[in-house]
Amino acid sequence: MRGLIVGLxxxxxxxxxxxxxxxxxxxxxxxxxxxxxxxxxxPIDPSDPFRGKYITLNFLADYGYDTGEWxxxxxxxxxxxxxxxxxxxxxxxxxxxxxxxxxxxxxYYIDSDSIVHFTIPFDRFYxxxxxxxxxxxxxxxxxxxxxxVCYGLVRIGRGQAVITDVFINERSIVDLVRGANDGN
Amino acid sequence: xxxxxxxxxxxxxAAGIIDNETAERIRLHYEQKDGAxxxxxxIVFGILGALLVGLGxxxxxxxxxxxxxxxxxxxxxxxxxxxxxxLTGWLILKPIEDRAWREGVGAFLFCAIxxxxxxxxxxxxxxxxxxxxxxxxxxxxxPIIYVLGSGIVxxxxxxxxxxxxxxxxxxxxxxxxxxxxxxxxxxTIVPYYYRAFLLPQRKNNxxxxxxxxxxxxxxxxxxTVAENTGRLFMIAYMSMYSLFVMAGESDMFKTxxxxxxxxLVVGSLGVISILLIASxxxxxxxxxxxxxxxxxxxxxxxxxxxxxxxxxxLFRQFQSKGWGGMNTKAFSFLFFIxxxxxxxxxxxxxxxxxxxxxxxxxxxxxxxxARQNHLGILNYGLLIITALIVCRxxxxxxxxxxxxxxxxxxxxGFFAANYYMIxxxxxxx
Numbered sequence: 001m002r003g004l005i006v007g008l009x010x011x012x013x014x015x016x017x018x019x020x021x022x023x024x025x026x027x028x029x030x031x032x033x034x035x036x037x038x039x040x041x042x043p044i045d046p047s048d049p050f051r052g053k054y055i056t057l058n059f060l061a062d063y064g065y066d067t068g069e070w071x072x073x074x075x076x077x078x079x080x081x082x083x084x085x086x087x088x089x090x091x092x093x094x095x096x097x098x099x100x101x102x103x104x105x106x107x108y109y110i111d112s113d114s115i116v117h118f119t120i121p122f123d124r125f126y127x128x129x130x131x132x133x134x135x136x137x138x139x140x141x142x143x144x145x146x147x148x149v150c151y152g153l154v155r156i157g158r159g160q161a162v163i164t165d166v167f168i169n170e171r172s173i174v175d176l177v178r179g180a181n182d183g184n
Numbered sequence: 185x186x187x188x189x190x191x192x193x194x195x196x197x198a199a200g201i202i203d204n205e206t207a208e209r210i211r212l213h214y215e216q217k218d219g220a221x222x223x224x225x226x227i228v229f230g231i232l233g234a235l236l237v238g239l240g241x242x243x244x245x246x247x248x249x250x251x252x253x254x255x256x257x258x259x260x261x262x263x264x265x266x267x268x269x270x271l272t273g274w275l276i277l278k279p280i281e282d283r284a285w286r287e288g289v290g291a292f293l294f295c296a297i298x299x300x301x302x303x304x305x306x307x308x309x310x311x312x313x314x315x316x317x318x319x320x321x322x323x324x325x326x327p328i329i330y331v332l333g334s335g336i337v338x339x340x341x342x343x344x345x346x347x348x349x350x351x352x353x354x355x356x357x358x359x360x361x362x363x364x365x366x367x368x369x370x371x372t373i374v375p376y377y378y379r380a381f382l383l384p385q386r387k388n389n390x391x392x393x394x395x396x397x398x399x400x401x402x403x404x405x406x407x408t409v410a411e412n413t414g415r416l417f418m419i420a421y422m423s424m425y426s427l428f429v430m431a432g433e434s435d436m437f438k439t440x441x442x443x444x445x446x447x448l449v450v451g452s453l454g455v456i457s458i459l460l461i462a463s464x465x466x467x468x469x470x471x472x473x474x475x476x477x478x479x480x481x482x483x484x485x486x487x488x489x490x491x492x493x494x495x496x497x498l499f500r501q502f503q504s505k506g507w508g509g510m511n512t513k514a515f516s517f518l519f520f521i522x523x524x525x526x527x528x529x530x531x532x533x534x535x536x537x538x539x540x541x542x543x544x545x546x547x548x549x550x551x552x553x554a555r556q557n558h559l560g561i562l563n564y565g566l567l568i569i570t571a572l573i574v575c576r577x578x579x580x581x582x583x584x585x586x587x588x589x590x591x592x593x594x595x596x597g598f599f600a601a602n603y604y605m606i607x608x609x610x611x612x613x
Binding site: 002005006008009011012013015016017019020023024027031053054120121122123124125126127128129131162163164174178 | 246247248249250258261262265269272273276277279297300301303304305306307308309310311312320324327328330331
């Protein structure tokens with residue numbers, strides 16, 4: 001019986017370390033070698049009871065045109081490309097595993113005009129608790145200027161993606177809020 | 185009380201009421217009892233301490249320190265997990281059987297797992313719903329139950345599994361997702377509950393608390409598989425509560441006190457609540473048109489499964505106990521199913537039959553309370569009648585005079601029944 005418990009203990013420890021370990025390993029790989037894309041976005045400020053404050057990002061490139069037979073909840077591989085302004089846009093949606101970087105996600109819903117909306121799994125950007133709300137306010141102020149642009153820098157690997165920073169007019173939102181706080 | 189008695193011991197010995205040997209045995213008895221109670225306190229404070237420290241770490245790391253690099257954050261976040269694992273290893277390899285240590289370390293390791301997943305999510309800005317987070321946390325924590333034999337971790341896992349199911353089925357944007365992993369988690373926890381408490385008949389505080397969480401969790405989460413079956417799913421709930429009543433009356437789950445018998449209390453309250461809801465004609469007139477196909481099948485299978493299980497258990501309990509030994513509420517689901525099919529055709533007849541059932545159950549409860557000389561049970565029966573009258577108060581088809589008279593009659597009933605029972609008790613003593 002004791003042997004069984006010790007065995008279970010070892011398996012438990014490995015599993016408890018392996019889950020965060022695998023998460024770290026996968027993301028570190030993407031951060032170091034994933035292809036960077038700029039996703040145009042809008043930030044808002046919610047909160048998670050365990051993981052703290054974050055800004056939710058509403059990405060504009062969350063749909064593609066495809067006449068294929070897709071259904072809600074189905075898995076899809078999305079290949080992105082860069083538009084003339086340098087921002088990410090959907091190149092194609094596919095069920096097969098494409099060459100190069102792609103995002104594996106699920107179909108959210110399909111418009112009647114063959115517009116396929118999919119979920120964006122990197123829609124959270126965690127910030128220090130005192131900075132999430134000012135970040136949103138800063139964004140709102142900046143959007144009064146129509147030339148202002150907000151985008152998330154996302155690195156995409158083979159199926160997974162990591163958002164590494166959010167920029168407003170080419171300045172990191174973390175630095176902007178820090179600068180505003182220091183100024184106070 | 186014990187201090188008074190211990191102080192009076194020399195006087196009792198001097199007066200020749202008890203001898204020295206008996207006095208010594210009484211002293212020893214209370215010394216042991218005090219020891220057990222201080223150990224219990226130590227367990228409670230051990231758990232509280234570990235939970236507070238663990239949750240404190242969760243909150244501190246949820247601040248999302250900007251000045252720390254990604255790797256530093258992740259390493260700091262994994263330290264509590266490693267500390268928890270080392271302490272667990274020490275407890276089982278040594279081995280140390282002390283409950284306070286095992287419960288405290290279990291609670292700490294549970295929190296540390298949450299911290300480790302949360303910090304990685306923060307550091308890499310990972311999306312994912314709160315339901316996914318709670319599921320991963322609970323799945324990784326279930327083995328602690330078996331490794332440390334920790335009661336508090338059973339409770340935390342039950343809480344985590346329930347929250348996960350609620351997040352997915354009730355709190356999510358569309359709120360229509362079933363939570364199959366809830367049932368898997370429950371299936372991994374039940375064997376421990378059976379082996380640690382039911383099999384050795386260990387009815388300690390953890391048994392009582394876990395049982396309460398268990399029945400409440402099931403009451404909340406059964407509806408997660410009800411999608412599209414509409415009113416028909418009430419049969420599943422009724423069968424489950426009847427099963428709870430049967431379990432509460434069985435030797436396996438029975439406890440000395442009514443309040444510690446969660447199966448009986450929740451089962452009985454559940455049966456009465458559903459019957460009271462169904463006693464309104466509106467309930468049966470409400471057009472419940474189930475739609476969908478695949479998901480409805482799951483709901484129908486659950487209804488049939490729970491009802492069938494209730495029939496089997498009822499049959500077995502009836503065989504061993506007979507009419508006299510059975511709690512009438514155990515039969516409620518059979519009456520409810522029979523009335524259901526009448527009521528969907530003629531709602532008024534169904535509602536009347538349900539009213540009659542509630543009244544019969546109330547009278548049975550009052551009779552049972554009087555026979556057992558139990559004021560609580562007697563008043564519970566009277567409360568059922570009161571609740572029934574309050575429900576009828578909202579129906580407009582009874583005249584105000586009649587409703588007023590009913591209230592007066594029940595009020596007098598309360599007074600008379602209690603007075604009679606207390607008087608009888610005095611006469612006996």
